[in-house]
Amino acid sequence: MQLNGMDWSIIVLYFIVVLTIGLIYARRAGKSIDEYFASGRSLPWWIVGTSMVATTFSTDTPNLVTDIVRTGGVSGNWVWWAFLLTGMFTVFLYAKLWRRSGALTDIGFYELRYSGKEAAFLRGFRSLYLGVFFNVIVMASVTLAAIKIGHILLGVDKYVTVMTCGLITVIYSCTSGLWGVVVTDLLLFIIAMVGSIGAAYFSLSLPQVGGLSGLLSHPELQGKLSILPDFSNMSNAMYVFIVPFAVQWWSVWYPGAEPGGGGYIAQRMLSSKDEKNSLLATLWFNVAHYAIRPWPWIIVALCSMVVYPELADLKQKFPNVDDALIKNDMGYPAMLVFLPHGFLGLVIASLAAAYMSTISTHLNWGASYVIDDFYKRFLNKNATDHHYVTAARVVTFSLMVLACLLSLWLENALQAFNILLQIGAGTGLIFLLRWFWWRINAWSEISAMIISFCVALYFEFLHVKFFGFEPFGQLESWKPLVIGVFITTVTWLLVTFLTAPTDRKVLQRFYDKIQPMGKGWAKVVQTGDEVGKENLSASFLCIFLGCLAVYSALFSTGFFLYGNMLPAIVLAITCIVSTTAIVKLLPQIQWRG
Known part of the structure; x- marks a missing residue:
């Protein structure tokens, strides 16, 4: 599709503004690794929370949602909607604890909580495991989406897309650090939201779609519109609903939805100016992520099923696109070719914004692990801040190169999603309990990390050869996930009780600093008068009300779009009542600062 002068003007203006912001903050970011x-x-909640939202607003997210909807209908989104439970636990239990820890990264937590050489090993190894290996997979998935968008909207080769996107993003990321990331995220979020809503509007306006009423009555969508899965098809219900709610949300480590917080979410909480801002930022992130953003993507995905019912239709429309890239996740960028000029430029700018926000965050986050938790901790402890910042910029560039190379191998967004879920299967419960159960030690996490990785490798690369069938088929993918969770959980529990607990002095120091809620530490540390002081009941009630409010808002919007006004109104009232109750309960959460 050809862009006109107006489209290019909007795109160029966007890049000028973003790069200018990055350059403005480059000097401040270069003062120290803390900056x-x-x-x-020193960041307030509204900047931190919006930055979290913008980071998860990546180019591959609408592609992933489109893949899910085209494959299993609207109800298929429960595979990620279920992570709201994880998010609300993070908001009301863990956000203030992370900020209280004072760590620079969540990996630095390990030597605060655990003792001995095993704690140092865990910190060093996990800094590379997550900061490089895991992080590169995520960035490659995002870059894959950029490749498909470049193919469809601009007609450029995948190598050109990878080199262009990688170069622009790495320059911006290297210069400004987290300062540039969070400030530009405010702009990126607005542009990305306008772009996604506009894409939904113009998709509905297509003659073959016939507006919202025409879309909802189209025979191609029969059986695809239900918000809840068809429980008569138990295999599908297990995959999209039962396993996510019963197992996945608490057991799986997934970027942006880590049980108890972690990764770049923890980085944002640690950059907040106090515990209150950390909590409110994480709350705003979960509201925006689950209640505000999904429906424009879903609408475009449904429209794509009308315009391109089969993959063959996508191939016919885009004959020059590599056959390996013709997957269901291509439905989203394929709908963007119908946008009018001017708005097309804005949408491309919004997709560039989504890409830059996500990649710049992952580059900064990954570099923080490599520099603070590996290089500074083990290789060069006494260098100047200028040296560490320079090293961080070198690592940032290297991570971008690795992600670009891997993106040329991946084929679709759901493939990367399944791989990441499987790799993190069974580790999540540790991240929830380690703040409150003293018996968990460094060996618990080491064993869980190794076993979950080995199980993931087996199912992804060996299982088909041994048994002759595809283990990650959409209807059956819950089986390897549950098996992985079971094997990993049993293993780390056994290892926990078979190895020595963390040194009592370290546990006491951790307790004195963090003051975790509940009485689970009373047997091993001197708790004094602080034990049980914070209101754990209020926190759990807020978790329930938070889930109720967000799900009510999400589904009220859906029923409104579907024209089912009674449930839409009831759910809207439920959302308002739940939100009001949370506001009244918040003072009982008792944050510091």
Whole structure:
């Protein structure tokens, strides 16, 4: 599709504004690694929370949602909607604890909580495991989406897309650190939201779609519109609903939805100016992520099923696109070719914004692990801040190169999603319990990390050869996930009780600093008068009300779009009542600062 002068003007203006912001903050970010990786721990909640949202607003997210909807209908989104439970636990239990820890990264938590050489090993190994290996997979998935968008909207080769996107993003990321990331995220979020809503509007306006009423009555969508899965098809219900709610949300480590918080979510919480701002930022992130953003993507995905019912239709429309890239996730960028000029430029700018926000965050986050938790901790402890910032910029560039190379191998967004879920299967419960159960030690996490990785490798690369069938088929993918969770959980529990607990002095120091809620530490540390002081009941009630409010908002919007006004109104009232109750309960959460 050809862009006109107006489209290019909008795109160029966007890049000028973003790069200008990045350059403005480059000098401030270069003062120290605390400024480069944590913005001096001075950020208010609305900047931090919006940055979290913008980071998860990546180019591959609408592609993933489209893949899910085209494959299994609207109800298929429960595979990620279920992570709201994880999010609300993070908001009301863990956000203030992360900020209280004072760590620069969540990996630095390990030597605060655990003792001995095993704690140091865990910190060093996991910094590379997550900061490089895991992180590169995520960035490659995002870059894959950019490749498909470049193919469809601009007609450019995948190598050109990878080189262009990688170069622009890495320059911006290297210069400004987290300061540039979070400030530009405010702009990126607005542009991305306008772009996604506009894409939904113009998709509905297509003659073959016939507006919202025409879309909802189209025979191609029969059986695809239900918000809840068809429980008569138990295999599908297990995959999209039962397993996510019963197992996945608490057991799986997934970027942006880590049980108890972690990764770039923890980085944002640690950069907040106090515990209150950390909690409110994470709350705003979960509201925006689950209640505000999904429906424009879903609408475009449904429209794509009308315009391109089969993959063959996508191939016919885009004959020059590599056959390996013709997957269901291509439905989203394929709908963007119908946008009018001017708005097309804005949408491409919004997709570039989504890409840059996600990649810049992952580059900064990954570099923080490599520099603070590996290089500074083990290789060069006494260098200047200038040296560490320079090293961080070198690592940032290297991570971008690795992600670009891997993106040329991946084929679709759901493939990467399944791989990441499987790799993290069974580790999540540790991240929830380690704050409150003293018996968990470094060996618990080491064993879980190794076993979950081995199980993932087996199912992804060996299982088909041994048994002759595809283990990650959409209807059956819950089986390897559950098996992985079971094997990993049993293993780390056994290892926990077979190895020595963390040194009592370290446990006491951790307890004195964090003051975790509940009485689970009373047997091993001197708790004094602080034990049980914070209101755990209020926190759990807020978790329930938070889930109720967000799900009510999400489904009220859906029923409104479907024209089912009674449930839409009831759910809207439920959302308002739940939100009001949370506001009244918040003072009982008892944050510091």
